[in-house]
Amino acid sequence: MAELAQTLHYEEVEEGTELPALVIELTPTVIISTAIASRDYQDVHHDRDLAQQKGSKDIFMNILSTNGFVGRFVTDWAGPEAVLKKVAIRLGAPNYPYDEMRMSGRVEKKEISEGEGLVELSVRGANGLGDHVKGTVQIVLPREGAA
Amino acid sequence: MTAPSLDDQLQEMVAQATPAPGTPARDPVNPPMIRHWCDAIGDANPVYTDPAAAEASCFGGIVAPPTMLQAWSMLGLANRGPGSKTEPPRAGGGPTQLLNEAGYTSVVATDCEQEYLRYLRPGDLLTGETELESISGEKSTGLGDGYFLTTRTTYRDQEGEVVGIMRFRILWFKPRQKGG
Numbered sequence: 001m002a003e004l005a006q007t008l009h010y011e012e013v014e015e016g017t018e019l020p021a022l023v024i025e026l027t028p029t030v031i032i033s034t035a036i037a038s039r040d041y042q043d044v045h046h047d048r049d050l051a052q053q054k055g056s057k058d059i060f061m062n063i064l065s066t067n068g069f070v071g072r073f074v075t076d077w078a079g080p081e082a083v084l085k086k087v088a089i090r091l092g093a094p095n096y097p098y099d100e101m102r103m104s105g106r107v108e109k110k111e112i113s114e115g116e117g118l119v120e121l122s123v124r125g126a127n128g129l130g131d132h133v134k135g136t137v138q139i140v141l142p143r144e145g146a147a
Numbered sequence: 148m149t150a151p152s153l154d155d156q157l158q159e160m161v162a163q164a165t166p167a168p169g170t171p172a173r174d175p176v177n178p179p180m181i182r183h184w185c186d187a188i189g190d191a192n193p194v195y196t197d198p199a200a201a202e203a204s205c206f207g208g209i210v211a212p213p214t215m216l217q218a219w220s221m222l223g224l225a226n227r228g229p230g231s232k233t234e235p236p237r238a239g240g241g242p243t244q245l246l247n248e249a250g251y252t253s254v255v256a257t258d259c260e261q262e263y264l265r266y267l268r269p270g271d272l273l274t275g276e277t278e279l280e281s282i283s284g285e286k287s288t289g290l291g292d293g294y295f296l297t298t299r300t301t302y303r304d305q306e307g308e309v310v311g312i313m314r315f316r317i318l319w320f321k322p323r324q325k326g327g
Contacts (some may be wrong), residue, residue, distance in 0.1 A: 063257075
């Protein structure tokens with residue numbers, strides 16, 4: 001079995017902490033495989049000719065995949081036992097192939113809510129055209145000394 | 148008597164909207180779809196794909212990435228025969244048809260807000276009930292002029308328990324003509 005990496009404890013996290021950056025290479029394979037993995041067969045996510053006929057310069061990443069990358073970005077940092085409670089994103093510049101998305105984030109707020117260590121993060125993914133995604137993620141982290 | 152404007156017709160549809168009872172997802176939450184997703188997203192979290200590691204974690208077994216919530220109920224290529232040239236069916240019903248007929252034929256998703264009440268496990272079968280929440284007036288955007296539609300979907304499991312909530316916004320727009 002894969003070693004279960006450590007998960008950050010609520011007590012270890014400070015407001016203002018920056019998350020380590022994550023760069024996603026936006027190959028056509030990434031755009032298409034993530035669309036299909038999310039069962040999204042809208043042609044603009046896999047067929048360049050039809051995407052261009054519809055006024056887009058190329059195929060572009062679907063929003064379900066952006067959600068997936070945001071979730072991965074957060075748990076890559078926080079660890080496997082961080083529990084996602086809420087992901088709220090707004091899309092801007094499309095993720096076209098042959099660009100890259102540079103993800104960054106920071107801890108905005110932390111509080112104990114009903115005994116749970118709730119942490120709110122701001123997340124951003126920028127590509128060569130500007131901000132592809134801006135959002136907020138809420139997670140629960142284990143507390144020190146808790147079973 | 149003049150015909151009601153597009154805006155009036157759209158707002159009437161919002162006022163009349165009732166939650167559309169969904170049909171159950173085509174497949175229950177399952178490890179192969181989870182693996183495809185994790186491979187494509189590059190997510191190596193073992194609680195999604197490694198039964199032993201998942202068992203040893205706070206989840207006590209395999210769970211689906213929570214951000215897959217919407218993927219479970221996507222239609223994929225359903226109702227679209229092999230080699231068919233027709234487009235996959237689109238959610239949205241009345242307002243979508245009205246907007247398409249008025250020339251707003253391109254669509255992009257712009258906002259998504261998901262709340263996870265519990266993590267999903269293999270075997271869970273989701274049904275999403277979607278309600279039209281609002282439609283904006285015509286907006287000028289970088290893509291072209293268009294209308295924002297906001298829906299709210301409540302996902303329930305096979306027991307009827309609410310497991311997730313999603314607010315989703317799309318923009319239907321008139322694509323700009325290329326090259327004048």
